[in-house]
Amino acid sequence: MPRRRLVALLTLALTAVGLGACAPSSPSGSTDGAPGADGRDVGVQLFQWTWDSIARECTDVLGPAGFGWVLTSPPQEHVLGEAWWTAYQPVSYLVESRLGTREEFAAMVTACREAGVDVIADAVVNHMTGQDAPGTGWAGSPYEHYSYPGLYTEDDFHHCGLAPNDDIADYSDAAQVQTCELVNLADLDTADPEVQASIRGYLEDLLDLGVAGFRIDAAKHIAAEDVAAILEPLPEGTIVMQEVIGSRGEPIQPADYADIGSVFDFYYAGFLTGAVTGGTLEQVVHPDGANTGLTSEGAVVFVDNHDTERNGTTLSFRDGERYQLAMALLLASPYGTPVILSGYEFGHLDRDLGPNQDAEGAVLGAECASEVGPDVERENGDWICQHRWDAVLGMVEWRRAADGAPVEDATTTDRVLTLHRGDAVLAANGSRDEASVRLATGLPAGDYCDLGAGPVVDGECVGGVVAVDEHGVAELVLPSLAVVALAPDARPTA
Template structure:
């Protein structure tokens, strides 16, 4: 059966898309071999740099589904995260916690029973299995630095009794730091390493992680989660434990467990993220803070984020984000309330090559302490995204914003998968607009200005007609590339992106 040259291009494009979805080099090689065998004409050798990445090098994006229930995450893995190309999901803490409405109750452990207002142990296990079937890994927020911050005795979500320094069958007062360095034992000075790592963070009972007994019990908790299929951990408040203590707790775990440590970089502070790199990746808070400034000033500077060794850990060691559950509340980064600016910052993060990106998705709030909506028994209601989630969609306190579904965000996750490990090329900037390519596989333009951008830009994309992957619908908005130049028209406060897996 003879194929025309046009048929060959269309068929190869279809196969390349299929290969990107399956992330299987072997299948696409077999398919191309079959195609050549059917053609009367010898096939031109494919240029690997001009085809979608098939080695998984761009399949690295995670999403923090803050305060989502296990059942809701399971459904989202199947319907959205897997198909969009997300590699992993970060959950909120799964252990038993204090009672109350605020979001931070989840960060005050009472025991390590996997029963919380987000779901039961069985629901957690079922969610992990479902997400794995959808091709999405599951990472868990692990609170191991401290227990509760409650002075009065109480009962946890699953019925466990506790006092501030006594947790029957688990901890006694001897298992905690009592620093004696400040009048209240709370951290008063972040320039003092001993205070930061042995005193209490806002009255939270600080575990003595130098103790072999404490270390062993915390390791056992993490191992229990691994037994359910968890793939990795965010180590909450890692900065408040010595790096060697964290290393000792993690050392018995398998080498392939993903580790992401919360170590906030502070000016002139003695504790730095670099100390924790031997244990695994660290969150680079500098990135989130600086990309907010970039969008407020000159977007072209986004091309330089991650390059200053004095302010950043190496790319392989960094997890980067535009916002998280803490920073959207304390105002140190952008948030959903910044609308289009927040979306454009996420586009730039996903377009670049620095760090492992983590997208954030939470709920709207007016009170920074407000938790998600609960049922009459205090359980979190399953997340239901607002209709047509986008930066312009109006939300009320308690509504699930679902930033991970915004067309600009979800589209860029797939774009990044196509770009893979291709280098940054064809950078361009003018005024409030910036553009960059990723080899000959992908190209993106961000227009943070107040006027439409129309320009002819140099690109390494093969000549053709490309669909904008950020439109969020089935319609193909075409951009033509001829002789290496793209004719672009990008509205104000928006972005457009093209890749070799989406041609017209």
Template structure:
């Protein structure tokens, strides 16, 4: 099975779109330069957490395609329990593509629109479990689209025999993450744990994923993959067509028996260690961020999908988040500048209560996103305001920069205690100043001599490369970047 990033007919269309975009828009305005022609720089994903299908479609056309994003991860599209909290979307009631984010028809139209903008669509697939209940007894309920359910009964899908009742703990919940059997057969916070080791459950889950593929979906994030044995994931994805993208959520825990490495035969895996470690690195020496992933405790680069934060980690505080402002921006810049893993940008909404769901109407439907005129790290946000990190100038600018430099090697690496610079072949240069003082220095660069625009700034903040050097002035807690497609 082939996994992201992959070059296909669609990828070639994307490259043509990007080439046209950078030729037409400032600061990428040099018609003689274009993104890397082999597609190697077109790999960045973005999670648009709890965005409606209509909003995702509009964003693909207006922002994601032009910025150079390769794929968008949508929130789970299946029917779920009712409730205002964000996590209701992660409690499936049926596999109908009907949710508070939109209808099946809207999802299908969104996929087609994103493809037209050169952006692949990946769906968050909740396949480890169904619903949870607030008591130890089954409480009948009705899902978003009207399907009846109980904790261990989903008419037409599953009955009690299709669930694990692990018997390893008093309440059948996971209590000890050092016990692999608990992690993979007991219930995650009382969520009814599917017996994915049985043919009926495997076939039913595969049929759901196949249905999403019929709508044009390109790949899946396997939610809570850590709580399925690797062999169960393998059996489910084996029934999908070659070329289906797979990335698995396997949270790395120190010394735990279930590890991300056990899942790489099924597809890529999120490397949580990168997001956790980059925060500490930025507080010390940002240069070390470029080495994250090279030591023990990390997946090989080709198997890893990396991120600064996601919808879980921004709530549990294990990584940086939008609240960290400039530091959060610099972490994203370093992730996009480096060569480790496949990078994913996150975009959500503001909250004080970690259970808070997205803004909804009186019937519980999520409202379409409004990003505002100038989203950025200094925005004054109230609960449920959309943060729109993927549009922030430095983050979106680095996505385009990465598309231009492709897989060019790291060159001209320079650092001091609180700053780092690196080039990527003869195609790009980036400098990060994490210090409290302005950085004024002369850097060696492999960029061809000439004038360049900072792609992280509005308009064209210009520098000149002469005899392989460039003078830079970088304000504290900011970054600047230049590439061969951004000329005044």
């Protein structure tokens, strides 16, 4: 048994029915439920970071750097095992996991909020475990594949009868996708009001702990009307982000969930990949460029996440400077609410590799090296810390300077993109060759910090200095895959 204490089943039952939870209010997904404030709309997915590590990062890095929100890994009790995906096999809705205790989670939420950073919890509510043999979860709760004492019995699960072993076999069949099992994971009957109440009780418990909202994992595998019924009574302003992986020609599409809350735009992630690897850079900074069926206000956009970096459907940290360019373009675009993945090295041949753990299975605290970036060599388990890369920190600063302004004067010549957003200006070189660019900035003459290469720290330009002449022009020599980004107040003072 892991070192985490055995939590009484009575506590599980109370959590499941949501005693002491927030009172119901108007529907979620309203415009009041947007992450961040004061232009701080950029999020970070701190994948498999412990609660204590997230608390420190919010205080020391995320808040001061201008990030608006952090997405945590699932906080509920899960099956035992070393692989990363054990966190996505719930055993109970106790907030006890290998990432920390309930008390540590609550302290993390408080620390982040004090730093001006909202906490979004990854909520696994489509299913329970995929284990055929009985077992015991991280906090000591016993379970079987279709039995979770004090929470669910076999009658609370779908048994679709539409495919061999009840596993999804045909994604063109909406009934299979939403009532059969995803790789043997016990699929909850989310149309059942009692199941909905149990799920909602868990979410309300997390809201009581201070989270601002949720990423609804595997929302595609839950009928949209069921998702809506679960979330509708939650307090107004609860942030809702739904994982709906769209694929052309399938019956279930991201836009089907748009009235409930924001949706992760996997189409746009693919669009970014195509643009950086040979397409037109200009298209990625237009709000309707991806043609995904989602509005800018309703899309959560990303270069990669913990799944796509492993399955190769998008760019990842292994793509080095191309990946860094994609993150810069993500942050330069006014389309959607952006989130940066920050994970760990898992090796080319071990995509199941979990984060570094102690002898009892608890995840060790995240440690960012003194040097991070696209060219830094890493060993398995090393934290990549993409959110600390100089170029990312600089572009977060640039995005805040753009202050929500639309894209103006965007042009692409020989895969070199130039654009303005308000008084913020940018040039990006997507080619394999160095490029000379005469950038009309519209800025007063003087020296400016290149936010495309790094932030301003204590009046110094981490990414170097760019001179603007008396005509407001900057003469640039852009290396391959480089970005230069200037803003009026980003100037050296030291």
